[in-house]
Amino acid sequence: VQLVESGGGLVQPGGSLRLSCAASGFSFSTYAMSWYRQAPGKERELVAHISPAGGITNYVDSVKGRFTISRDNAKNTVYLQMNSLKPEDTAVYYCKATWNWVQYWGQGTQVTVSS
Numbered sequence: 001v002q003l004v005e006s007g008g009g010l011v012q013p014g015g016s017l018r019l020s021c022a023a024s025g026f027s028f029s030t031y032a033m034s035w036y037r038q039a040p041g042k043e044r045e046l047v048a049h050i051s052p053a054g055g056i057t058n059y060v061d062s063v064k065g066r067f068t069i070s071r072d073n074a075k076n077t078v079y080l081q082m083n084s085l086k087p088e089d090t091a092v093y094y095c096k097a098t099w100n101w102v103q104y105w106g107q108g109t110q111v112t113v114s115s
């Protein structure tokens with residue numbers, strides 16, 4: 001099983017990034033997918049969640065209207081489009097796959113929002 005995040009980097013406030021999480025080794029289309037983030041000295045928090053078929057999405061209040069989670073089950077990939085980025089969005093971003101009690105995590109990708 002692998003979840004490999006990519007797309008992180010350094011961006012100025014107001015900028016955009018698109019994170020990707022490529023999955024392999026499990027039945028991706030049957031798993032709900034989530035993006036979490038963890039800033040230095042803070043607990044890991046749920047940012048966005050998408051149902052297995054992609055019809056249901058949820059977001060933490062702080063990113064609503066700025067971030068969009070999506071998935072392509074044909075490509076076994078989940079995305080997080082991040083617009084209007086703020087310095088407080090700086091964190092390591094992780095993707096997670098969930099099916100019942102089974103959970104898989106990626107290794108994370110750093111997002112830094114700074115001028």
